[in-house]
Amino acid sequence: MKICLVGPPLSGKTVLFAALTGMAPAEAAAHGAEPVAVVKVPDDRVDRLAEIYKPKKKIQATIEFSELAGVAAGDGRKTGFSEQFLGKLRTVDALLLVVRAFGDPAVPHPRESVDPVRDLRDAETEFLLSDLAVIEKRFDRLEKEIAAKKSDRDVRELAVLKTCRAHLEAERPLRLLEFKPDEELLIRGYRFLTQKPLIVAVNLDEEDIRREGEVLAPFAGWAEQANTAVIGLSARIEMELRELPNAELKAFLADYGITRPAREKLIAATYRLMGLLSFFTVGQDEVKAWTIRDGTKALAAAGEIHSDIERGFIRAEVVPFSEFIAAGSMAECRTRGTLRLEGKEYQVQDGDIINFRFAV
Ligand SMILES: Nc1nc2c(ncn2[C@@H]2O[C@H](COP(=O)(O)OP(=O)(O)OP(=O)(O)O)[C@@H](O)[C@H]2O)c(=O)[nH]1
Ligand SMILES: [Mg+2]
Incomplete structure (x- = not known):
């Protein structure tokens, strides 16, 4: 921007x-x-x-x-x-x-x-x-x-x-x-x-x-x-x-x-x-903030990261930042059921932590 x-x-x-x-x-x-x-x-x-x-x-x-x-x-x-x-x-x-x-x-x-x-x-x-x-x-x-x-x-x-x-x-x-x-x-x-x-x-x-x-x-x-x-x-x-x-x-x-x-x-x-919001990708290699426009769907958000992820999109695993902090780990989010599976049409929210599942 x-x-x-x-x-x-x-x-x-x-x-x-x-x-x-x-x-x-x-x-x-x-x-x-x-x-x-x-x-x-x-x-x-x-x-x-x-x-x-x-x-x-x-x-x-x-x-x-x-x-x-x-x-x-x-x-x-x-x-x-x-x-x-x-x-x-x-x-x-x-x-x-x-x-x-x-x-x-x-x-x-x-x-x-x-x-x-x-x-x-x-x-x-x-x-x-x-x-x-x-x-x-x-x-x-x-x-x-x-x-x-x-x-x-x-x-x-x-x-x-x-x-x-x-x-x-x-x-x-x-x-x-x-x-x-x-x-x-x-x-x-x-x-x-x-x-x-x-x-x-x-x-x-x-x-x-x-x-x-x-x-x-x-x-x-x-x-x-x-x-x-x-x-x-x-x-x-x-x-x-x-x-x-x-x-x-x-x-x-x-x-x-x-x-x-x-x-x-x-x-x-x-x-x-500008109607912008941030979602995050996390891991041992990299923690990264991505900027997208409010209203962006999961599929397009995936495309921001890489066109392959958009092309081979299967699912998005999503947890809001606050839920993740409250739980303390992804495993605990899974247990609590706050880690959700979302499809292409999901509208990404500010603070979402997302892991995209894809296959190309
Ligand atoms: N007192 C005061 N002086 C300021 C402030 N901001 C800028 N100045 C002074 O105003 C003068 C011009 O500041 P610049 O930042 O160069 O202004 P500019 O808009 O970039 O100017 P041009 O690029 O020439 O159009 C400088 O001498 C600054 O030190 C401020 O907040 N307070
Ligand atoms: Mg100047």
């Missing part, structure tokens, strides 16, 4: 990127305009399973973070994106928009005032206009194609695009629309920016961390939106706590009244917005 940090200049993207990935800001900057890093998803359950199995390898789920500079929102241009920038942004799965709420006279704001809501609105407008431009371009061609040779698929695509266009023209991002699966298929290829889950990171002043609720109040309209999350954090504090030994971390967080590092909040929000 790929998440891209975007936002106006000097909003703290690189500092936050460094805090999220553990890469020093200087190192990140040395990657040029587009640093990329793969981050392990913290999950206590994987740690517990690894303690029990003592495997040779412990493999956590990962998320790829990148940073793209280039959204200079609201400087009067209609769309501020270069084609190259857009092309890259369209390939990611979710957008992490960093807006600046910290003052700091040492870092002059590129615009005259600090106004994170304005910056969010402007960035959103840019995304909206870019999606509209994509639709306009396709619209004319589709209409011509339909006039020349009417195909059912084209007619349906045109209808969905019309809905999208009306929605965008009303200044509503596409992530607020719910598409039917067949509609989703028709427009998936466009990779609309406003259809991607949006996580807004409001980069607060260190002093404002304790009054986060107040500073975030104007964002309520976004926080309530579908497929959208708003998270208050201080990129600078997050950076500092990366460097702390574990023993000091708790006291440091308590000092600022922070319950959880923003990194964890961001990753949890991403999973939630």
Whole structure:
């Protein structure tokens, strides 16, 4: 899964990127305009399973973070994106928009005032206009194609695009629309920016961390939106706590009244917005977390591991993580009857420990 940090200049993207990935800001900057890093998803359950199995390898789920500079929102241009920038942004799965709420006279704001809501609105407008431009371009061609040779698929695509266009023209991002699966298929290829889950990171002043609720109040309209999350954090504090030994971390967080590092909040929000869940495979060789979309059936989950397992699928032996921990061993799960046999159609649940039986 790929998440891209975007936002106006000097909003703290690189500092936050460094805090999220553990890469020093200087190192990140040395990657040029587009640093990329793969981050392990913290999950206590994987740690517990690894303690029990003592495997040779412990493999956590990962998320790829990148940073793209280039959204200079609201400087009067209609769309501020270069084609190259857009092309890259369209390939990611979710957008992490960093807006600046910290003052700091040492870092002059590129615009005259600090106004994170304005910056969010402007960035959103840019995304909206870019999606509209994509639709306009396709619209004319589709209409011509339909006039020349009417195909059912084209007619349906045109209808969905019309809905999208009306929605965008009303200044509503596409992530607020719910598409039917067949509609989703028709427009998936466009990779609309406003259809991607949006996580807004409001980069607060260190002093404002304790009054986060107040500073975030104007964002309520976004926080309530579908497929959208708003998270208050201080990129600078997050950076500092990366460097702390574990023993000091708790006291440091308590000092600022922070319950959880923003990194964890961001990753949890991403999973939630993307509708992702984890299942586990366990053994002496390897304990591994797999990430799938909510609603995935056992057969497709098997395919995530290997196409042979999907092809030769016989059965899935499934036990929920909590039941396994309560029982203490697979043998005890069998005795208790909590280890179930499931077929291809079983819908995998978050925390399932699965052993796939297969033959090829
Ligand atoms: N006070 C304060 N300063 C910050 C914070 N986050 C970033 N800064 C400072 O703001 C400046 C810009 O930070 P960057 O992370 O480079 O911002 P950016 O969004 O990556 O900037 P561009 O890549 O140039 O668009 C740096 O001098 C940071 O030290 C913060 O949370 N608090
Ligand atoms: Mg940067």
